[in-house]
Amino acid sequence: MHFLFPWMLLGSLGIAVPIAIHLLNRYRYKVVDWGAMELLRKALITRSKRIKIEDWLLLVLRCLIVMLLALALSRPVLTPEGAPWLGKGNDIGMVIAVDASFSMSHKPGAKSRFDRAAARTREIFKTLTPGNPVTLVLLGDRPRVLLRNTGFDADRFEKVLKDATPLPEGLNLEASLDEIDTLAQELRTPVKECYLVSDMQTSSWAPLSEKSRHALKKLADGGRVFCMPVASESAENLSITRLELKSGLLRVNGSARYDIDVANHGTQRRDNITVRLLVNDMPIDEGTINKLDAGKSTTISLYARFSQVGAARLTAKLDADELLLDNTRHAVAEIRDKTRVLYVTAPAEGGGATADYLLTAMGSLPQGGLDVDKVGWLDLGTRKLANYHTVILNNVPDLPDEHIRTLHYFIREGGGLIVFLGDNSQPLLVNARFQYEKAPLLPAELTELTADAKGRPIEPADHPVSRVISGLPAEFVGEAKVYRHFPLKLAPGARAILKVANQPVIAEHALGRGKIVLFAAAAESRWTNMVVEPFYPILLHEALSFVSRQAHETPTLVSHSLLFPLPVKEGSDVRKVTFQPQGGKSTAVAAVVREGQVIAELPNAEQPGFFEVRTEPETTPLFAAVNVDPRESRVQSLKPEGFGELFGASPVRIVSEGDSIESSVRESRIGREFWREMLYLALALLVVEGLLARWFSHRKAAEA
Numbered sequence: 215m216h217f218l219f220p221w222m223l224l225g226s227l228g229i230a231v232p233i234a235i236h237l238l239n240r241y242r243y244k245v246v247d248w249g250a251m252e253l254l255r256k257a258l259i260t261r262s263k264r265i266k267i268e269d270w271l272l273l274v275l276r277c278l279i280v281m282l283l284a285l286a287l288s289r290p291v292l293t294p295e296g297a298p299w300l301g302k303g304n305d306i307g308m309v310i311a312v313d314a315s316f317s318m319s320h321k322p323g324a325k326s327r328f329d330r331a332a333a334r335t336r337e338i339f340k341t342l343t344p345g346n347p348v349t350l351v352l353l354g355d356r357p358r359v360l361l362r363n364t365g366f367d368a369d370r371f372e373k374v375l376k377d378a379t380p381l382p383e384g385l386n387l388e389a390s391l392d393e394i395d396t397l398a399q400e401l402r403t404p405v406k407e408c409y410l411v412s413d414m415q416t417s418s419w420a421p422l423s424e425k426s427r428h429a430l431k432k433l434a435d436g437g438r439v440f441c442m443p444v445a446s447e448s449a450e451n452l453s454i455t456r457l458e459l460k461s462g463l464l465r466v467n468g469s470a471r472y473d474i475d476v477a478n479h480g481t482q483r484r485d486n487i488t489v490r491l492l493v494n495d496m497p498i499d500e501g502t503i504n505k506l507d508a509g510k511s512t513t514i515s516l517y518a519r520f521s522q523v524g525a526a527r528l529t530a531k532l533d534a535d536e537l538l539l540d541n542t543r544h545a546v547a548e549i550r551d552k553t554r555v556l557y558v559t560a561p562a563e564g565g566g567a568t569a570d571y572l573l574t575a576m577g578s579l580p581q582g583g584l585d586v587d588k589v590g591w592l593d594l595g596t597r598k599l600a601n602y603h604t605v606i607l608n609n610v611p612d613l614p615d616e617h618i619r620t621l622h623y624f625i626r627e628g629g630g631l632i633v634f635l636g637d638n639s640q641p642l643l644v645n646a647r648f649q650y651e652k653a654p655l656l657p658a659e660l661t662e663l664t665a666d667a668k669g670r671p672i673e674p675a676d677h678p679v680s681r682v683i684s685g686l687p688a689e690f691v692g693e694a695k696v697y698r699h700f701p702l703k704l705a706p707g708a709r710a711i712l713k714v715a716n717q718p719v720i721a722e723h724a725l726g727r728g729k730i731v732l733f734a735a736a737a738e739s740r741w742t743n744m745v746v747e748p749f750y751p752i753l754l755h756e757a758l759s760f761v762s763r764q765a766h767e768t769p770t771l772v773s774h775s776l777l778f779p780l781p782v783k784e785g786s787d788v789r790k791v792t793f794q795p796q797g798g799k800s801t802a803v804a805a806v807v808r809e810g811q812v813i814a815e816l817p818n819a820e821q822p823g824f825f826e827v828r829t830e831p832e833t834t835p836l837f838a839a840v841n842v843d844p845r846e847s848r849v850q851s852l853k854p855e856g857f858g859e860l861f862g863a864s865p866v867r868i869v870s871e872g873d874s875i876e877s878s879v880r881e882s883r884i885g886r887e888f889w890r891e892m893l894y895l896a897l898a899l900l901v902v903e904g905l906l907a908r909w910f911s912h913r914k915a916a917e918a
Contacts, residue, residue: 268910275903282896307347307363307401310338311394313412314352314378315385316539316842317849320413322448328380330444330871331411335375337875338409342366349397350374353412354381355773356818357393363400382539382822383773384846385418391429398436406437407879414443414852417845420860427862434865438882441861442869445851450480452487452506453540453847457530457769460515461682461756464526464547464763465583469519474530474543476503477511479848491516492529520549525837527824540847544824544839546767552585553762554601559608560591560638571737572608572634575751576758584758599624603762609636609736612647622650626726626811628779630761631655635700636736656732657709657723658702669695672744673713679722679731679756680711683749690749696742699735711757722760726811727779729761766827769839776816776838778827780805794826795819795840805829 312335318328335350342348346366352358358381360374398406412419422430433439455475462470472491478484487503499516506512520526526549532541555576576584589597591610594617599605605621607613610633613621625631633656635644641660648655672694674680683691702718704710710718711731722731735742744750765779776793791814794800798821805814819825819840827836852860857868869878 268906272903272907272910275899275906279896279899279903282892282899286890286892286896305403306342306405306407307403308338308342308407308409309349309351309394309397309401310335310409311351311353311357311390311411312378313385313410314354314358314381315415315418315846316380316382317385317415317537317846318413318444319380319539320446320449320451320537320849322446322450322536326380327413327444327446330446331413331442332375332378334411334442334444334871334875335409336372338879339366339368339371341876341879344368347401347403349401351394351397352378352381353385353390355383355386355389357390359397362397382820382842384843385412385415387418388423388425388429391426391433395429395433395436398433407882408433408437408439409442410440411442411444413445413849414441414857415445415846415848416850416852417848420852420856422860430861430866439866440869440878440882441857441866442871442875443851443854443857444871448480448536449850450482450535451478451537451540451847451849452484452532452535453477453479453537453844454489454530454532454543455511455540455844455847456513457528457543457545457841458678459545459547459759461752462759464520464549464759465553466520466523466549466551468583469517470547471515471517472528472530472545474514474516475511476506476514476532477844477847478506478508479850481508483507488533489514489516490531491518492531493518493520494527495529518547520547523549523551525549525835527837527839537847537849539822539842540844542822543769543841544822545769546824546837546839548764548767550603550762553583553758554585554603555587555758556597556599556602556605557586557588557608558591558594558605558610559588560610560636571739571745571750572606572754575737575745575754595620599629602629604630604632604758606632606634608634609638611638611640612643618648618650618655622653622655622725625655625728625730626779628727628764630728630758631730632733632757632761633730634733634737635660636738636741639700641700653725654705655725655730656705657721657730658704658718658732658734660734661701661703663698663700665698667697669697669743670714671695672719673716675710675713675718677709677711677722679753679760680720682752682756683712686749691747694742694744694747694749696735696744698741702732702734712753720757724765727765729763731757731761766836766838769841770819771843772820772822772840773818776819776825776827776840778814778836778838780812780814780829790830792828792830794828795821796823796825 312331314328318326318331320327344366347363348361348366348371349359349363350361350371352360360378361371394408398408430439453476455477456473458473460471460473462468464470474489474491476487476489484506485504487506488500489503490497490500492498498518501514501516503512503514516530518526518528526547528545528547530543535541557572573586573588576586587597587602594613599620605624621631639660641662644656645659672691674684696714696719699714699719702721704718704721705723708721708723710721712720719734720731722729737745739745744753765777770776778791780791790802791805792800792802793816801816803814803816805812807813814827814829822840822842825838825840827838854870867878867882869875
């Protein structure tokens with residue numbers, strides 16, 4: 215404990231006054247012998263002990279009153295840390311970290327969470343004096359330092375804070391705390407303070423990871439840490455969490471079905487939710503979700519029809535609600551006049567009818583969406599693969615190294631390859647032959663053929679190609695069985711599409727800009743009855759659509775990198791690539807060669823929407839879609855009663871919105887003052903002393 219005005223302790227000498235008065239009252243009379251007093255002597259002796267106790271009690275109370283008044287005027291402070299005397303504000307440096315993840319844009323009323331965070335930050339400014347070193351940082355997927363170790367100037371800091379806006383990304387708490395610690399260590403002041411202003415979103419804060427707990431403790435060891443929640447009472451929010459091609463080939467005058475997932479993150483049911491689908495900013499379809507219960511999500515399917523060749527920009531959109539950033543989701547589709555397929559086949563052992571099933575399945579697509587060129591496997595070298603989008607190898611026994619090199623180049627440049635095994639396939643030969651420069655073309659290694667006369671049921675994996683099968687009625691897929699197949703050992707990065715007895719029977723992986731799908735069961739009825747099931751053409755069309763889509767047609771998330779594998783032309787140099795976001799500044803990057811593939815990478819896509827990508831000297835742009843992270847749409851915040859459990863033993867001070875920041879900060883800097891309590895106690899004792907003195911006096915008078 216220390217005192218802000220220690221010289222006022224001299225007032226404690228005032229206790230000498232009641233003592234002196236007490237002593238003077240004892241000796242202000244003189245003794246006179248009087249015979250009549252002898253009659254009272256015995257009565258006085260019996261009362262003397264009680265009177266002395268009463269006098270001493272009043273004396274002690276009067277001394278305590280004087281002492282408490284002196285202590286109150288000296289303003290005692292109880293604190294184990296901080297600046298020991300008032301006026302040491304210039305020895306304080308601070309880091310103010312404001313949560314700017316897009317949940318802070320949540321605006322159920324007149325002000326958003328970020329508006330309230332800015333207001334609380336201004337209150338922190340009021341505790342500063344000019345020249346205090348301050349760092350102001352916005353927190354998102356990565357921290358953005360607005361002012362670094364800068365002497366406080368009210369006008370400058372106000373301007374920077376006024377220009378700050380929420381970021382369209384989630385909160386990476388671990389990375390943020392690490393950066394705050396680094397920034398705090400840069401402050402060269404005896405006292406350091408860190409302020410975390412956040413909506414305390416449950417998905418980001420609860421529970422705290424061990425790394426975050428350690429970072430908070432480290433911050434608290436180096437200074438004082440304040441957490442200032444700004445959560446809104448309402449947590450209502452609708453969002454679109456997925457926009458994905460469900461079925462159909464992307465071609466001119468063709469129609470594709472897109473699945474759109476809508477989630478209700480709030481606590482109240484939402485009715486009559488309108489969902490719109492736009493292509494190149496033009497509305498083309500819409501639907502209504504009649505009701506969506508709290509905490510639930512649902513899928514609505516909308517259809518897009520494409521009228522021209524080239525890049526189509528698709529946007530799914532909700533009406534405005536409390537949080538706008540997650541009401542849209544974007545995707546890109548490359549539209550062709552037709553999908554050109556080179557179908558390379560070999561007869562099955564014994565002259566089977568393998569080719570008929572695949573041709574029938576491919577020919578079932580309406581309006582001629584596929585342009586199929588059939589060729590024997592020995593004549594593959596007579597075709598120029600650049601004229602095709604996809605190559606299908608059906609039951610091909612072997613390919614020379616020259617054809618493997620050609621296929622490798624074709625896939626890396628964006629072509630698709632679908633391989634059907636069969637009677638002509640020999641596992642050792644296939645594993646050895648389908649290699650180029652030690653890079654396997656196939657997504658899996660073959661093992662020896664396995665057979666089951668009764669057949670084994672199929673199991674769709676979690677994959678876009680098989681997802682359409684998972685959604686079909688059980689009677690469509692329940693009877694599908696596989697009698698013979700080559701068990702697959704997946705390569706690193708490969709994924710299963712369909713399984714049998716928990717083993718992959720259809721698998722895929724990417725190579726450069728292209729993809730390969732491997733069917734380990736031949737397209738022949740002796741191998742599987744899938745070829746005669748109604749869903750088989752759907753499965754094949756989904757596989758064709760999957761391998762024909764380019765890498766830039768897969769959306770990415772804000773703050774993630776945009777990675778573009780680019781076409782390689784004979785004699786071309788590494789080119790410059792420009793990324794142009796909608797309504798934003800363009801960024802030029804140099805393309806680089808990685809593992810024989812030309813790559814252009816934008817390290818951070820900082821806003822959602824569409825990016826136009828141009829390569830030099832090419833003039834036709836490509837497009838990429840960037841979306842917000844759907845996890846940030848869950849805007850529920852921690853309740854105040856949960857803070858204790860959250861921080862546990864971490865020495866973090868919670869300053870709720872109802873608390874005065876200035877008082878809390880002042881208390882932490884100079885300690886806990888309790889002069890008011892001492893003053894109140896002194897007044898209470900004064901009242902007690904007066905009442906006792908009055909009572910004692912009346913009783914003495916009555917007894918006399």
